[in-house]
Amino acid sequence: MSTLNPTYVPVSAGLSSFSGGPESALVKRMTAHALGQLALQSHAQAALNDLFNLKQEATDAGQTLSPETVETCKRFLLAWPKAMPMPELALDTDGEVMLDWAGPHRSLVSVSLRHDGRVSYAAQLGAWRRTHGVEAFDDSVPAPVVDAVRALYSD
Amino acid sequence: MIQFLRRLWMRCAPSTPTEPEQSAFPALPDDLGKDEYIARFIFDKRHLTKGDNPGQPRPQAFKPEYYQGNWELSVCRNTGLAEGRIWEISRTCRPGMVALARADVGMSAVHETQLMARYAEGAYPEHAVVLGWPVSGEKDAQMMHMVALASASQGRFPPSS
Numbered sequence: 001m002s003t004l005n006p007t008y009v010p011v012s013a014g015l016s017s018f019s020g021g022p023e024s025a026l027v028k029r030m031t032a033h034a035l036g037q038l039a040l041q042s043h044a045q046a047a048l049n050d051l052f053n054l055k056q057e058a059t060d061a062g063q064t065l066s067p068e069t070v071e072t073c074k075r076f077l078l079a080w081p082k083a084m085p086m087p088e089l090a091l092d093t094d095g096e097v098m099l100d101w102a103g104p105h106r107s108l109v110s111v112s113l114r115h116d117g118r119v120s121y122a123a124q125l126g127a128w129r130r131t132h133g134v135e136a137f138d139d140s141v142p143a144p145v146v147d148a149v150r151a152l153y154s155d
Numbered sequence: 156m157i158q159f160l161r162r163l164w165m166r167c168a169p170s171t172p173t174e175p176e177q178s179a180f181p182a183l184p185d186d187l188g189k190d191e192y193i194a195r196f197i198f199d200k201r202h203l204t205k206g207d208n209p210g211q212p213r214p215q216a217f218k219p220e221y222y223q224g225n226w227e228l229s230v231c232r233n234t235g236l237a238e239g240r241i242w243e244i245s246r247t248c249r250p251g252m253v254a255l256a257r258a259d260v261g262m263s264a265v266h267e268t269q270l271m272a273r274y275a276e277g278a279y280p281e282h283a284v285v286l287g288w289p290v291s292g293e294k295d296a297q298m299m300h301m302v303a304l305a306s307a308s309q310g311r312f313p314p315s316s
Contacts (some may be wrong), residue, residue, distance in 0.1 A: 090201040090215045098215050106306045110214040122298035126304040132299040
Protein backbone atom coordinates (compact mmCIF):
# COMPACT_ATOMS: atom_id res chain seq x y z
CA MET A 1 0.00 0.00 0.00
CA SER A 2 1.36 3.38 -1.00
CA THR A 3 1.44 6.32 1.36
CA LEU A 4 1.89 10.02 0.79
CA ASN A 5 5.51 11.09 0.88
CA PRO A 6 5.82 13.40 3.89
CA THR A 7 8.78 15.11 2.24
CA TYR A 8 6.84 15.90 -0.98
CA VAL A 9 7.93 19.13 -2.60
CA PRO A 10 5.82 20.65 -5.42
CA VAL A 11 7.56 20.72 -8.80
CA SER A 12 7.08 24.49 -8.94
CA ALA A 13 8.73 25.07 -5.57
CA GLY A 14 11.56 27.57 -5.70
CA LEU A 15 10.66 28.92 -9.13
CA SER A 16 10.00 32.33 -7.70
CA SER A 17 13.51 32.44 -6.25
CA PHE A 18 15.93 34.50 -8.30
CA SER A 19 19.17 33.17 -6.85
CA GLY A 20 21.76 32.13 -9.43
CA GLY A 21 22.77 33.73 -12.68
CA PRO A 22 20.64 35.29 -15.45
CA GLU A 23 20.47 31.98 -17.37
CA SER A 24 19.11 30.25 -14.28
CA ALA A 25 16.48 32.99 -13.84
CA LEU A 26 15.48 32.64 -17.50
CA VAL A 27 15.06 28.85 -17.18
CA LYS A 28 13.00 29.34 -14.02
CA ARG A 29 10.73 31.88 -15.71
CA MET A 30 10.22 29.60 -18.72
CA THR A 31 9.43 26.63 -16.47
CA ALA A 32 6.98 28.66 -14.40
CA HIS A 33 5.27 29.81 -17.60
CA ALA A 34 4.97 26.23 -18.89
CA LEU A 35 3.59 24.98 -15.58
CA GLY A 36 1.18 27.89 -15.44
CA GLN A 37 -0.25 26.89 -18.83
CA LEU A 38 -0.71 23.32 -17.59
CA ALA A 39 -2.51 24.57 -14.49
CA LEU A 40 -4.94 26.47 -16.69
CA GLN A 41 -6.05 23.19 -18.32
CA SER A 42 -8.50 22.86 -15.43
CA HIS A 43 -10.20 25.97 -16.81
CA ALA A 44 -10.94 24.10 -20.07
CA GLN A 45 -12.06 21.09 -18.06
CA ALA A 46 -14.98 23.05 -16.58
CA ALA A 47 -16.12 24.05 -20.07
CA LEU A 48 -15.73 20.47 -21.30
CA ASN A 49 -17.87 19.25 -18.41
CA ASP A 50 -20.45 21.85 -19.37
CA LEU A 51 -20.39 20.54 -22.96
CA PHE A 52 -21.19 17.03 -21.79
CA ASN A 53 -23.95 18.41 -19.53
CA LEU A 54 -25.34 20.22 -22.59
CA LYS A 55 -25.29 16.95 -24.52
CA GLN A 56 -27.21 15.24 -21.73
CA GLU A 57 -29.72 18.08 -21.52
CA ALA A 58 -30.26 17.89 -25.30
CA THR A 59 -30.89 14.15 -25.08
CA ASP A 60 -33.33 14.62 -22.19
CA ALA A 61 -35.20 17.33 -24.11
CA GLY A 62 -35.32 15.31 -27.33
CA GLN A 63 -33.13 17.83 -29.17
CA THR A 64 -30.39 17.06 -31.67
CA LEU A 65 -26.74 17.42 -30.73
CA SER A 66 -24.69 15.13 -32.94
CA PRO A 67 -21.52 13.36 -31.74
CA GLU A 68 -19.62 15.16 -34.55
CA THR A 69 -20.72 18.55 -33.22
CA VAL A 70 -19.74 17.57 -29.68
CA GLU A 71 -16.31 16.45 -30.91
CA THR A 72 -15.76 19.66 -32.90
CA CYS A 73 -16.78 21.76 -29.90
CA LYS A 74 -14.49 19.75 -27.63
CA ARG A 75 -11.56 20.40 -29.97
CA PHE A 76 -12.51 24.10 -30.14
CA LEU A 77 -12.48 24.39 -26.33
CA LEU A 78 -9.13 22.59 -26.10
CA ALA A 79 -7.68 24.87 -28.78
CA TRP A 80 -9.02 28.02 -27.10
CA PRO A 81 -6.19 30.21 -25.65
CA LYS A 82 -5.89 29.09 -22.07
CA ALA A 83 -5.21 32.56 -20.71
CA MET A 84 -8.58 33.83 -21.98
CA PRO A 85 -12.00 33.30 -20.36
CA MET A 86 -13.98 30.25 -21.37
CA PRO A 87 -17.42 30.69 -22.98
CA GLU A 88 -20.88 29.77 -21.76
CA LEU A 89 -22.56 27.15 -23.94
CA ALA A 90 -26.06 26.66 -25.34
CA LEU A 91 -27.64 24.55 -28.05
CA ASP A 92 -29.07 26.24 -31.13
CA THR A 93 -32.28 24.98 -32.72
CA ASP A 94 -30.30 23.99 -35.84
CA GLY A 95 -28.06 21.63 -33.83
CA GLU A 96 -25.04 23.96 -33.63
CA VAL A 97 -23.42 24.82 -30.31
CA MET A 98 -23.48 28.48 -29.32
CA LEU A 99 -20.55 29.85 -27.31
CA ASP A 100 -20.93 33.26 -25.65
CA TRP A 101 -18.59 35.61 -23.83
CA ALA A 102 -20.07 38.57 -21.93
CA GLY A 103 -17.77 41.50 -21.19
CA PRO A 104 -18.23 44.77 -19.36
CA HIS A 105 -20.62 47.50 -20.51
CA ARG A 106 -22.98 45.02 -22.19
CA SER A 107 -20.40 43.93 -24.73
CA LEU A 108 -20.93 40.44 -26.12
CA VAL A 109 -19.31 37.93 -28.45
CA SER A 110 -21.31 35.00 -29.74
CA VAL A 111 -19.98 32.07 -31.78
CA SER A 112 -21.96 29.29 -33.42
CA LEU A 113 -20.03 26.11 -34.17
CA ARG A 114 -21.21 23.59 -36.77
CA HIS A 115 -20.19 19.92 -36.90
CA ASP A 116 -17.92 20.51 -39.93
CA GLY A 117 -16.01 23.34 -38.28
CA ARG A 118 -17.90 26.30 -39.73
CA VAL A 119 -17.67 29.15 -37.26
CA SER A 120 -20.27 31.92 -37.46
CA TYR A 121 -19.61 34.79 -35.09
CA ALA A 122 -21.03 38.18 -34.11
CA ALA A 123 -19.69 40.70 -31.62
CA GLN A 124 -20.97 43.87 -29.99
CA LEU A 125 -17.82 45.51 -28.65
CA GLY A 126 -19.23 48.95 -27.90
CA ALA A 127 -22.22 51.11 -28.66
CA TRP A 128 -21.21 51.50 -32.29
CA ARG A 129 -18.58 48.79 -32.62
CA ARG A 130 -19.96 45.63 -34.18
CA THR A 131 -18.51 42.88 -36.30
CA HIS A 132 -19.67 39.55 -37.68
CA GLY A 133 -18.48 36.92 -40.14
CA VAL A 134 -17.89 33.28 -40.98
CA GLU A 135 -14.61 31.43 -40.50
CA ALA A 136 -13.35 27.84 -40.46
CA PHE A 137 -12.07 25.96 -37.43
CA ASP A 138 -9.27 23.56 -38.32
CA ASP A 139 -7.92 22.81 -34.86
CA SER A 140 -6.86 26.42 -34.46
CA VAL A 141 -9.35 29.06 -33.38
CA PRO A 142 -9.88 31.67 -36.13
CA ALA A 143 -8.00 34.89 -35.35
CA PRO A 144 -11.03 37.22 -35.75
CA VAL A 145 -12.84 35.32 -33.00
CA VAL A 146 -9.86 35.48 -30.63
CA ASP A 147 -9.40 39.18 -31.44
CA ALA A 148 -13.07 39.92 -30.74
CA VAL A 149 -12.98 38.18 -27.35
CA ARG A 150 -9.68 39.88 -26.50
CA ALA A 151 -11.23 43.26 -27.37
CA LEU A 152 -14.14 42.41 -25.07
CA TYR A 153 -11.90 42.36 -22.02
CA SER A 154 -9.31 44.94 -23.02
CA ASP A 155 -11.54 48.04 -23.08
CA MET B 156 -34.52 57.83 -43.34
CA ILE B 157 -37.84 57.51 -45.23
CA GLN B 158 -36.03 55.48 -47.86
CA PHE B 159 -34.61 53.16 -45.21
CA LEU B 160 -38.04 52.67 -43.60
CA ARG B 161 -39.57 51.95 -47.01
CA ARG B 162 -36.88 49.32 -47.72
CA LEU B 163 -37.40 47.80 -44.29
CA TRP B 164 -41.13 47.70 -44.86
CA MET B 165 -40.67 45.95 -48.20
CA ARG B 166 -38.48 43.28 -46.54
CA CYS B 167 -41.09 42.69 -43.87
CA ALA B 168 -44.14 42.90 -46.08
CA PRO B 169 -44.50 39.18 -46.93
CA SER B 170 -45.05 38.24 -43.29
CA THR B 171 -47.51 40.98 -42.50
CA PRO B 172 -51.21 40.12 -42.54
CA THR B 173 -53.12 41.03 -45.67
CA GLU B 174 -56.33 41.73 -43.77
CA PRO B 175 -56.43 44.33 -41.01
CA GLU B 176 -56.76 42.70 -37.59
CA GLN B 177 -57.90 43.99 -34.24
CA SER B 178 -54.97 44.99 -32.00
CA ALA B 179 -55.12 44.69 -28.21
CA PHE B 180 -54.16 48.36 -28.16
CA PRO B 181 -56.69 50.11 -30.38
CA ALA B 182 -55.22 53.48 -29.40
CA LEU B 183 -51.76 52.46 -30.59
CA PRO B 184 -50.64 51.89 -34.16
CA ASP B 185 -49.95 48.29 -35.20
CA ASP B 186 -46.29 49.14 -35.78
CA LEU B 187 -44.59 49.61 -32.44
CA GLY B 188 -43.14 53.09 -31.89
CA LYS B 189 -39.68 53.98 -30.65
CA ASP B 190 -40.93 54.80 -27.14
CA GLU B 191 -42.45 51.37 -26.58
CA TYR B 192 -40.98 48.30 -24.88
CA ILE B 193 -41.20 44.63 -25.70
CA ALA B 194 -40.56 41.52 -23.60
CA ARG B 195 -39.11 38.25 -24.80
CA PHE B 196 -39.97 35.39 -22.45
CA ILE B 197 -37.10 33.03 -21.55
CA PHE B 198 -37.84 29.35 -20.94
CA ASP B 199 -34.31 27.86 -21.07
CA LYS B 200 -31.84 28.45 -18.23
CA ARG B 201 -29.01 28.37 -20.76
CA HIS B 202 -30.41 31.52 -22.33
CA LEU B 203 -29.38 33.47 -19.21
CA THR B 204 -25.79 34.28 -18.25
CA LYS B 205 -24.18 32.50 -15.32
CA GLY B 206 -20.82 34.27 -14.97
CA ASP B 207 -19.82 37.56 -13.38
CA ASN B 208 -23.12 39.21 -14.26
CA PRO B 209 -25.66 36.41 -13.84
CA GLY B 210 -29.24 36.53 -15.07
CA GLN B 211 -28.67 38.62 -18.18
CA PRO B 212 -30.30 37.43 -21.41
CA ARG B 213 -27.94 35.70 -23.84
CA PRO B 214 -28.18 36.15 -27.63
CA GLN B 215 -29.77 32.72 -27.98
CA ALA B 216 -32.87 34.05 -26.20
CA PHE B 217 -33.52 36.20 -29.28
CA LYS B 218 -33.36 33.47 -31.89
CA PRO B 219 -36.12 34.12 -34.47
CA GLU B 220 -38.24 31.35 -35.94
CA TYR B 221 -38.87 30.67 -39.60
CA TYR B 222 -42.56 31.16 -40.27
CA GLN B 223 -44.27 31.32 -43.66
CA GLY B 224 -41.15 32.31 -45.53
CA ASN B 225 -39.95 34.86 -43.00
CA TRP B 226 -37.95 35.04 -39.80
CA GLU B 227 -39.97 36.32 -36.85
CA LEU B 228 -39.27 36.80 -33.15
CA SER B 229 -42.34 36.42 -30.96
CA VAL B 230 -42.57 39.05 -28.20
CA CYS B 231 -45.03 40.63 -25.78
CA ARG B 232 -45.93 44.29 -26.22
CA ASN B 233 -45.30 45.81 -22.79
CA THR B 234 -46.66 49.26 -23.40
CA GLY B 235 -48.92 50.23 -20.51
CA LEU B 236 -49.10 46.68 -19.19
CA ALA B 237 -49.07 45.98 -15.45
CA GLU B 238 -46.28 43.71 -14.21
CA GLY B 239 -48.88 41.19 -13.05
CA ARG B 240 -50.35 40.92 -16.54
CA ILE B 241 -46.90 40.42 -18.14
CA TRP B 242 -46.07 37.55 -15.78
CA GLU B 243 -49.55 36.09 -16.28
CA ILE B 244 -48.84 35.94 -20.02
CA SER B 245 -45.44 34.36 -19.30
CA ARG B 246 -47.23 31.48 -17.53
CA THR B 247 -49.81 30.88 -20.21
CA CYS B 248 -48.29 31.74 -23.61
CA ARG B 249 -46.62 28.34 -24.00
CA PRO B 250 -48.83 25.49 -22.82
CA GLY B 251 -47.14 23.42 -20.13
CA MET B 252 -44.22 25.84 -19.77
CA VAL B 253 -43.54 28.71 -17.40
CA ALA B 254 -41.02 31.41 -18.28
CA LEU B 255 -37.94 31.54 -16.05
CA ALA B 256 -37.38 35.20 -16.83
CA ARG B 257 -38.01 37.83 -19.43
CA ALA B 258 -35.82 40.16 -21.44
CA ASP B 259 -37.12 43.73 -21.75
CA VAL B 260 -35.93 45.66 -24.78
CA GLY B 261 -36.72 49.21 -25.83
CA MET B 262 -38.00 49.63 -29.35
CA SER B 263 -35.36 52.28 -29.94
CA ALA B 264 -32.77 49.50 -29.64
CA VAL B 265 -34.80 47.32 -32.00
CA HIS B 266 -34.87 50.11 -34.58
CA GLU B 267 -31.18 50.77 -34.04
CA THR B 268 -30.39 47.25 -35.18
CA GLN B 269 -32.56 47.87 -38.26
CA LEU B 270 -35.43 45.65 -37.13
CA MET B 271 -39.03 46.58 -36.45
CA ALA B 272 -41.96 45.14 -34.50
CA ARG B 273 -45.64 45.03 -35.20
CA TYR B 274 -48.82 43.64 -33.72
CA ALA B 275 -49.48 40.01 -34.69
CA GLU B 276 -52.27 37.61 -33.87
CA GLY B 277 -51.14 35.11 -31.28
CA ALA B 278 -51.93 33.25 -28.10
CA TYR B 279 -52.60 36.53 -26.29
CA PRO B 280 -53.78 39.98 -27.42
CA GLU B 281 -50.51 41.74 -26.54
CA HIS B 282 -48.56 39.53 -28.94
CA ALA B 283 -46.20 41.16 -31.45
CA VAL B 284 -43.40 39.99 -33.72
CA VAL B 285 -39.99 41.47 -34.47
CA LEU B 286 -39.42 41.53 -38.23
CA GLY B 287 -36.77 42.51 -40.73
CA TRP B 288 -34.31 39.67 -40.12
CA PRO B 289 -31.97 38.80 -43.00
CA VAL B 290 -34.12 36.77 -45.38
CA SER B 291 -31.18 34.84 -46.79
CA GLY B 292 -30.72 33.13 -43.44
CA GLU B 293 -27.01 34.01 -43.25
CA LYS B 294 -26.26 32.89 -39.76
CA ASP B 295 -23.66 35.48 -38.81
CA ALA B 296 -25.90 38.35 -39.95
CA GLN B 297 -28.80 36.92 -37.97
CA MET B 298 -26.53 36.48 -34.94
CA MET B 299 -25.47 40.12 -35.15
CA HIS B 300 -29.10 41.18 -34.59
CA MET B 301 -29.46 38.65 -31.76
CA VAL B 302 -26.29 39.92 -30.07
CA ALA B 303 -27.40 43.55 -30.44
CA LEU B 304 -30.80 42.79 -28.88
CA ALA B 305 -29.23 40.80 -26.03
CA SER B 306 -26.78 43.62 -25.39
CA ALA B 307 -29.62 46.16 -25.18
CA SER B 308 -31.90 43.98 -23.05
CA GLN B 309 -32.55 43.88 -19.34
CA GLY B 310 -33.28 40.58 -17.61
CA ARG B 311 -36.24 40.51 -15.21
CA PHE B 312 -37.49 37.71 -13.00
CA PRO B 313 -40.95 36.73 -11.77
CA PRO B 314 -41.81 38.11 -8.32
CA SER B 315 -41.61 34.69 -6.65
CA SER B 316 -38.04 33.90 -7.82
